[in-house]
Amino acid sequence: MSNPGYLIIGGGGHAAALAEILIKQNKPLLGVVAPDILAGHAIFDTVQHYLQDDDVLAFSVDKVLLVNGIGAMPRQTLREKVYTRFIELGYTFATVIADSALVSDYAVLAKGAQIMNNAVINIGSEIGENTIINTSVSVDHDCKIGAHCHLAPGTTLSGQVKVESNVHIATGSGIINNVTIGCNTIIGVGANVTKSIPKYSIAYGARSIIKGLGE
Amino acid sequence: MSNPGYLIIGGGGHAAALAEILIKQNKPLLGVVAPDILAGHAIFDTVQHYLQDDDVLAFSVDKVLLVNGIGAMPRQTLREKVYTRFIELGYTFATVIADSALVSDYAVLAKGAQIMNNAVINIGSEIGENTIINTSVSVDHDCKIGAHCHLAPGTTLSGQVKVESNVHIATGSGIINNVTIGCNTIIGVGANVTKSIPKYSIAYGARSIIKGLGE
Amino acid sequence: MSNPGYLIIGGGGHAAALAEILIKQNKPLLGVVAPDILAGHAIFDTVQHYLQDDDVLAFSVDKVLLVNGIGAMPRQTLREKVYTRFIELGYTFATVIADSALVSDYAVLAKGAQIMNNAVINIGSEIGENTIINTSVSVDHDCKIGAHCHLAPGTTLSGQVKVESNVHIATGSGIINNVTIGCNTIIGVGANVTKSIPKYSIAYGARSIIKGLGE
Numbered sequence: 001m002s003n004p005g006y007l008i009i010g011g012g013g014h015a016a017a018l019a020e021i022l023i024k025q026n027k028p029l030l031g032v033v034a035p036d037i038l039a040g041h042a043i044f045d046t047v048q049h050y051l052q053d054d055d056v057l058a059f060s061v062d063k064v065l066l067v068n069g070i071g072a073m074p075r076q077t078l079r080e081k082v083y084t085r086f087i088e089l090g091y092t093f094a095t096v097i098a099d100s101a102l103v104s105d106y107a108v109l110a111k112g113a114q115i116m117n118n119a120v121i122n123i124g125s126e127i128g129e130n131t132i133i134n135t136s137v138s139v140d141h142d143c144k145i146g147a148h149c150h151l152a153p154g155t156t157l158s159g160q161v162k163v164e165s166n167v168h169i170a171t172g173s174g175i176i177n178n179v180t181i182g183c184n185t186i187i188g189v190g191a192n193v194t195k196s197i198p199k200y201s202i203a204y205g206a207r208s209i210i211k212g213l214g215e
Numbered sequence: 216m217s218n219p220g221y222l223i224i225g226g227g228g229h230a231a232a233l234a235e236i237l238i239k240q241n242k243p244l245l246g247v248v249a250p251d252i253l254a255g256h257a258i259f260d261t262v263q264h265y266l267q268d269d270d271v272l273a274f275s276v277d278k279v280l281l282v283n284g285i286g287a288m289p290r291q292t293l294r295e296k297v298y299t300r301f302i303e304l305g306y307t308f309a310t311v312i313a314d315s316a317l318v319s320d321y322a323v324l325a326k327g328a329q330i331m332n333n334a335v336i337n338i339g340s341e342i343g344e345n346t347i348i349n350t351s352v353s354v355d356h357d358c359k360i361g362a363h364c365h366l367a368p369g370t371t372l373s374g375q376v377k378v379e380s381n382v383h384i385a386t387g388s389g390i391i392n393n394v395t396i397g398c399n400t401i402i403g404v405g406a407n408v409t410k411s412i413p414k415y416s417i418a419y420g421a422r423s424i425i426k427g428l429g430e
Numbered sequence: 431m432s433n434p435g436y437l438i439i440g441g442g443g444h445a446a447a448l449a450e451i452l453i454k455q456n457k458p459l460l461g462v463v464a465p466d467i468l469a470g471h472a473i474f475d476t477v478q479h480y481l482q483d484d485d486v487l488a489f490s491v492d493k494v495l496l497v498n499g500i501g502a503m504p505r506q507t508l509r510e511k512v513y514t515r516f517i518e519l520g521y522t523f524a525t526v527i528a529d530s531a532l533v534s535d536y537a538v539l540a541k542g543a544q545i546m547n548n549a550v551i552n553i554g555s556e557i558g559e560n561t562i563i564n565t566s567v568s569v570d571h572d573c574k575i576g577a578h579c580h581l582a583p584g585t586t587l588s589g590q591v592k593v594e595s596n597v598h599i600a601t602g603s604g605i606i607n608n609v610t611i612g613c614n615t616i617i618g619v620g621a622n623v624t625k626s627i628p629k630y631s632i633a634y635g636a637r638s639i640i641k642g643l644g645e
Contacts, residue, residue, distance in 0.1 A: 013356035013374045016338045020319060039339055039357060043321055071374075100317050100335075102530050102547055104450060106473055117317055118335045118353065120530075120548045120565055123446045124469055135335055136353035136371065138548065138566035138584050141443035142469060154353050154371025154389055156566065156584025158601045159443045159501075172371045172389020172407065174584055174602020174620045184643070190389045190407030190420070191638040192602065192620030200645045205620070206421040206636040208406040213399070215415045228571035228589045231553045235534060254554055254572060258536055286589075315532050315550075332532055333550045333568065350550055351568035351586065369568050369586025369604055387586045387604025387622065405604045405622030405635070421636040423621040428614070430630045 001062060005030035006094060008067045009053065009082055011037040011044070014132075015069025017116060019043050021098045022067070030064060031055075056086060065094035068112060072132050072150035074168040074186045080148045083112060083130045093130065101133075110147070128165065146183065164199065173205075216277060220245035221309060223282045224268065224297055226252040226259070229347075230284025232331060234258050236313045237282070245279060246270075271301060280309035283327060287347050287365035289383040289401045295363045298327060298345045308345065316348075325362070343380065361398065379414065388420075431492060435460035436524060438497045439483065439512055441467040441474070444562075445499025447546060449473050451528045452497070460494060461485075486516060495524035498542060502562055502580035504598040504616045510578045513542060513560045523560065531563075540577070558595065576613065594629065603635075 006027050008015050011034025020043055022029060031048035033055055050056075056066065066086055070079040083093060093112030097103055101115045104122050110129035115121060119137045127133060128147035135153040139145070143157050146165035151157070154172045161175050164183035175181070175193040182199025191205040221242050223230050226249025235258055237244060246263035248270055265271075271281065281301055285294040298308060308327030312318055316330045319337050325344035330336060334352045342348060343362035350368040354360070358372050361380035366372070369387045376390050379398035390396070390408040397414025406420040436457050438445050441464025450473060452459060461478035463485055480486075486496065496516055500509040513523060523542030527533055531545045534552050540559035545551060549567045557563060558577035565583040569575070573587050576595035581587070584602045591605050594613035605611070605623040612629025621635040 013339065016321075017356050020321065020338050043338065106446075106450065117337060118333070118548070122547060122565060123450050123473065124443065135337060135355050136351075136566075140565050140583050141447050153355050153373050154369075154584075156602045158583050170389075171373045171391055172387070172602070174600075176601050176619050184645070186643070188407070188638070189391050189409050190405065190620065192618070192635055193638060194619050197640060198642070200643045201640055202643055203638040203640045205407055205638050208403070208408060208418040208420050210412060210416055210418045212413070213401070213415045213417055215399070228554065231536075232571050235536065235553050258553065332552060333548070350552060350570050351566075368570050368588050385604075386588045386606050387602075403622070404606050404624050405620065420622055423618070423623060423633040423635050425627060425631055425633045427628070428616070428630045428632055430614070 001065065001092070003028075004063060004065045004094075005059075006067055007056060007059060007064050008032045008047075008069045009056070009086075010034055010069030010071070011039065012069070012071055013039050014071040015039070015067075016043050017135075018067050018069050018096060018114065019047070021096060021117070024099055030059065032069070034069075053082065053085075056091070057089070061090040061092070064091070066091050067094050067096060068114070068130060072148075072168065074170070080130065080166070083148070104141075116153075122159075140177070216280065216307070218243075219278060219280045219309075220274075221282055222271060222274060222279050223247045223262075223284045224271070224301075225249055225284030225286070226254065227284070227286055228254050229286040230254070230282075231258050232350075233282055233284050233311055233329065234262070236311060236332070239314055245274065247284070249284075268297065268300075271306070272304070276305040276307070279306070281306050282309050282311060283329070283345060287363075287383065289385070295345065295381070298363070319356075331368075337374075355392070431495065431522070433458075434493060434495045434524075435489075436497055437486060437489060437494050438462045438477075438499045439486070440464050440499030440501070441469065442499070442501055443469050444501040445469070445497075446473050447565075448497055448499050448526060448544065449477070451526060451547070454529055460489065462499070464499075483512065483515075486521070487519075491520040491522070494521070496521050497524050497526060498544070498560060502578075502598065504600070510560065510596070513578070534571075546583075552589075570607070 016039040033050040097115045101119045106123045107121045108126045112130040113127040122141040124142035131149040140159040142160045145163045152171045158177035162180040169187040170189040172190040180196040186202045188204030231254040248265040312330045316334045321338045322336045323341045327345040328342040337356040339357040346364040355374040357375045360378045364382045367386045373392035377395040384402040385404040387405040395411040401417040403419030446469040463480040527545045531549045536553045537551045538556045542560040543557040552571040554572040561579040570589040572590045575593045579597045582601045588607035592610040599617040600619040602620040610626040616632040618634030
């Protein structure tokens with residue numbers, strides 16, 4: 001595709017973060033597609049606003065790259081549904097890599113993978129389609145991450161971790177080397193993962209204890 | 216203020232880290248104000264040393280930017296007291312952003328905010344006055360951090376977290392999106408925060424278990 | 431040593447990550463020494479392959495810098511044994527600093543220290559010989575790290591932490607300021623360390639709870 005324009009689907013914080021990454025790279029933004037612009041900042045003020053997903057259909061599949069700006073939350077499927085719908089219609093989703101991210105020359109990113117600010121993807125790792133590697137995430141050498149995953153901000157994978165598809169790894173979790181996280185599994189906030197986790201599971205760490213200090 | 220000089224208050228490790236950030240940016244250092252230079256390294260060797268806080272008063276309020284080099288520890292108020300005293304006397308505290316930090320063009324930093332090495336402040340976030348965003352901290356989109364807070368090294372905030380004033384978030388903690396941390400609260404080392412925490416509280420994770428291995 | 435060549439010992443993921451760092455810096459790679467190239471990627475395809483450690487002896491001590499590509503795992507001594515053997519034979523191990531790492535001008539790195547991608551070493555800190563500061567590790571001001579240590583990916587040390595020799599700090603651990611970790615100690619995955627830990631100990635956090643979600 002020569003000189004494609006970019007069309008962001010979604011109007012929340014993840015969409016805004018993607019917009020800033022793309023604008024810094026001088027990518028032409030054709031518009032943002034969302035019923036509402038939820039993020040309170042000004043980045044979308046000068047971008048054409050489309051209200052409905054069907055507005056995408058006015059763009060030719062060979063002139064636009066879609067950007068999936070819908071955030072990924074555990075057990076919510078909207079992000080994947082939107083991705084699958086437009087793939088089936090022949091559209092292509094952009095692979096987005098923030099300038100501040102570090103991606104090895106020997107890593108492989110699938111279509112629609114999004115590597116956000118300050119993230120690291122080390123040598124030999126593979127990131128699946130429509131997967132978000134969020135802010136300040138560290139993926140070490142030879143990890144294989146499946147499709148439709150979300151590695152939330154500040155998570156760390158040591159080397160040779162395998163993450164199957166549709167996995168959500170929540171904020172600040174750490175995963176030791178050489179383990180496998182089965183598909184459709186949720187790793188909770190700050191969970192310390194020291195062994196493989198079966199598919200369709202949740203693994204969570206100790207919840208914090210809360211006490212009053214007196215005013 | 217045209218061509219201001221910088222005057223660092225404090226002589227410990229936080230002051231030294233700020234000094235290195237400012238020197239790399241070719242900011243003119245007028246001096247360091249501290250009874251003792253506690254940090255063992257040489258960065259202050261060629262900087263004028265003043266012994267007492269009152270030595271600040273010899274500098275005109277319109278020719279100097281103060282830099283609060285006093286570290287922030289839970290329940291210690293010296294850092295805030297020094298800040299408030301000199302604000303009331305008409306001085307201005309510099310906003311410091313390390314070259315290695317990444318701050319969104321759509322983030323807002325108050326006077327005296329300090330963004331240390333390798334920290335990230337994403338789109339739509341706001342950082343209050345005299346607050347430290349320490350080394351390798353990740354603050355995601357649309358967070359609102361109040362005044363006089365300390366986000367210690369390696370902490371992660373997901374999107375849309377609200378942190379009120381005078382909050383200490385200790386090393387390596389992770390906070391999920393969309394929660395509020397009340398004022399004067401302490402989040403302990405590595406605590407995993409999955410819901411809002413009231414003001415004047417402490418939230419702490421499981422302490423580590425320690426066992427001997429035999430020599 | 432003028433215009434030394436680099437010889438990497440080890441053929442796994444850590445060796446590959448080091449190779450990519452050195453190649454980006456245009457360092458001449460003389461070869462990789464390993465019985466097998468375990469990492470599945472192509473970076474070693476154009477590098478001379480030597481099968482035995484004794485092949486190192488064909489290189490003059492004043493024309494080669496060795497790079498210890500053997501990964502560090504708890505209670506495994508191969509990495510240290512290889513290092514010690516070749517030091518005793520008069521060889522020198524390269525200090526490796528990734529371009530994406532940030533090392534203070536006032537930090538001190540011993541021979542053979544390896545500072546991997548996106549790591550930070552702040553002012554006044556010292557890193558011992560043959561120690562790995564792995565991906566996205568944050569070492570704050572005035573820390574002293576001994577020889578033969580491994581700070582695994584995503585670990586955070588606040589200021590003035592002392593780590594003695596042969597310590598393994600596993601993925602995602604956080605250590606508060608002003609504590610000491612005794613020699614030969616293991617800090618487990620994601621452990622939160624709030625006080626000093628004796629030598630020859632293990633400190634580990636809560637293991638995650640795993641539950642099925644139903645398919």
